[in-house]
Amino acid sequence: MFTEICHSRPIRTSVAAGAALAAAAALTGCGSDDADADDPPGTVEIAAIDYAYVDVPESVPAGTTLAMRNDSDVEAHEVVAIRLPDDESRSVAELVQLPPQELGAFFPGVATVLVAGPGDAGVAVEGTDVLSEPGRYALICVIPTGADPAEYLAAAAAAEGGPPEVAGGPPHIVEGMFAELRVTG
Numbered sequence: 141m142f143t144e145i146c147h148s149r150p151i152r153t154s155v156a157a158g159a160a161l162a163a164a165a166a167l168t169g170c171g172s173d174d175a176d177a178d179d180p181p182g183t184v185e186i187a188a189i190d191y192a193y194v195d196v197p198e199s200v201p202a203g204t205t206l207a208m209r210n211d212s213d214v215e216a217h218e219v220v221a222i223r224l225p226d227d228e229s230r231s232v233a234e235l236v237q238l239p240p241q242e243l244g245a246f247f248p249g250v251a252t253v254l255v256a257g258p259g260d261a262g263v264a265v266e267g268t269d270v271l272s273e274p275g276r277y278a279l280i281c282v283i284p285t286g287a288d289p290a291e292y293l294a295a296a297a298a299a300e301g302g303p304p305e306v307a308g309g310p311p312h313i314v315e316g317m318f319a320e321l322r323v324t325g
């Protein structure tokens with residue numbers, strides 16, 4: 141039910157209905173993708189599909205909880221949230237084009253990793269799910285395309301923050317599964 145509320149973005153046909161929906165959205169933490177820097181930190185839920193993130197706001201206030209739901213029927217997805225160095229000016233779209241070892245140089249900045257199997261809600265397997273430090277963040281999914289979701293989730297849980305080793309094709313970033321998010325102070 142909550143997912144449907146998040147999902148459907150119903151057109152508000154009356155003030156009363158709008159207020160009820162807003163209250164429901166506040167309770168479930170969704171609908172906060174309209175957040176601006178003046179809103180108190182809440183939860184922002186990103187949806188993962190094959191192969192992109194949707195509902196990613198441009199910015200959220202520091203202290204925002206990052207949530208993810210996987211709307212795919214077949215693929216596991218993740219959100220690796222990496223705080224980029226302050227002197228990094230390239231866009232995330234540029235950074236994901238880098239060779240793997242150069243992209244890997246950003247991984248010490250990982251703030252959290254949320255992973256979810258098909259149809260599931262994301263679970264933090266590294267860090268907390270709170271984006272506490274202001275800055276520019278890259279959100280990327282580096283799960284191999286076509287990897288077995290159950291195998292990947294088991295490997296991610298066992299890896300304790302390291303990159304799980306599972307068979308599959310190119311990482312989902314190659315298919316366009318990345319986004320940029322600014323956390324404001």
Ligand SMILES: [Cu+2]
Pocket residue numbers: 188191215216217218281282283312317
């Ligand atoms: Cu993915």
